[in-house]
Amino acid sequence: MLGLLLRCRQCQIPARDAFLQIRAFSTTQSSLGKHDKKSTIRIPSKKAAAAKARRKAAVIAAEDAKAEKLTLSDAISVLRAVEVASPNNTYELYIKTEIKSGVAVPKGRVNLPREAKPKSEDKILVFAEGRQAEEAKKAGAHIVGGTELIDGIVNGRVQATTILCTPALIKAITPKLGRVLGPLGLMPSERRGTVTDDIAGYLQRIQGTSEWRADRAGNIRTPIALLHFPTKDVIQNIRHFLASVKKVTGNTRDGADSRRVKSSGPRPVTTISKVMLSSTQGPGIRISDF
Template identity: 75%
Template sequence: MSGLLALCRQCYRSALVPPSSLVLRQFTTSQILLASNRHKAPKIRVPSKKAAAAKARRKAALAAKAIDRSEFLTLADAIAVLRAVEVASPNSTLDLYIKTEMKNGVAVPKGRVNLPREAKAMSEDKILVFAEGRQAEEAKKAGAHFVGGPELIDGIINNRFQATTILCTPALIRAITPKLGRVLGPLGLMPSERRGTVTDDIAGYIQRIRGTSEWRADKTGNIHMPIAMMHFPVDDMVKNIRHFLTSVKRVTGNTKEAEDSRRTKGSGAKPVTVISKVMLSSRQGPGIHISDY
């Protein structure tokens, strides 16, 4: 008893409690997961370019099979249906839609056309010409709106010169390409020998495009064109559509002449851009697939 009195008050109380009433702390021997492993995100597998391209081809093939061929009409039947829908709106527009299959590295299809009967008033072309000396004078006389040398580059970059057509002489093309290639290239306005916009015959080119209108696909290959008015005779509608389709086929390499040149070895013919869809529509009418384009 004397030994207990020598203890402090807390130890004295602990000594008086029987061992059976003590609460023992339980310890676990299981392994503890690290927080870094518990919250680690699963690894995402990124498909290769080849696998992604194969998936896109399979998806396009399934979409092509899903199209109901019974929904396709001939050009004459499609015009008849849309004229019946728009019978109360003779001044509405007949619109033509063409879908081209764009490939990597292929220029956006664009061209010029002079329809047998214009569906709407043509907007004026703004022509800019890179030329000097005698060729510059000829360009001004031919009707070019902006004529000059490399000093026009900053005006194009800053949007002071908003041209719809840009021409250049071969002597100046190397001077303007480094600064304007990335600016005009995506817009389809960069002068090019293949398109005929790099030429010494500037005046002749301007004369050839006078009275024509330019068409251009968007970045995904879609071409939209108001092709006729509903009050036009059917023959005029068909002529406009056929004329425009011929222009698109020529640019995309879908003509018989282009096919023959591709068969000739070493001809250097450009690859064909496939036309996958042609549709006619109107303001109130449906979009109708054309079967005989």
């Protein structure tokens, strides 16, 4: 009871009421000072960004140099010893390519000296009209037509593993099919030789070959040989496949590439950063001599 009778000396009101009074906070906005120079976000110059990228690449290269690698023949011997009880198992080759922005995924064809698996049949589609369409049908193309095939390809009703086109129709199909076929590595292009007037000649050249293709991250995987193959046959298959990949990625050039460079400018090079050989139950081994 005595506590209830106590009064605040300054305002002469009961202490309990004084305690319950809520002080109103000021809503006046505080003035914000200008940012000092130390708090300003600094955007690195192009020269500084390039220097940082070089330092990062040097660190990655140093770490890669420390990674354990074997020669191709030694890797084959190790995997053969690991799978000595499974002579029918398969060697698998893995190739990592560094795809740059705006560059199509690597894709090519190869005819291995000694096949490790039965070849899968290609389904070939050709954009051609008139006499060239008739020649394509006689040469063995599965689907032949003009711009009427575009909607079927976009909707997924018409599918093929290889698509060719004559120069007369390439401008008509590119606007609608570029974004659909480009990421899949199926868009016809002059650089790959799939835009040509000699459809029959191209189909004759690819007979007996099998197609390889990287995924969107630039990884290429393929069965390359069987464990019971002699070492020389395994090495020959791997070298043959690597030669095809190097040619497509611009790491090696032939006479046709040189003539193309003179006419259409330099061809972009896609770096091959890693090659590994593994087996069905064995480990993946980095190859040093690729």
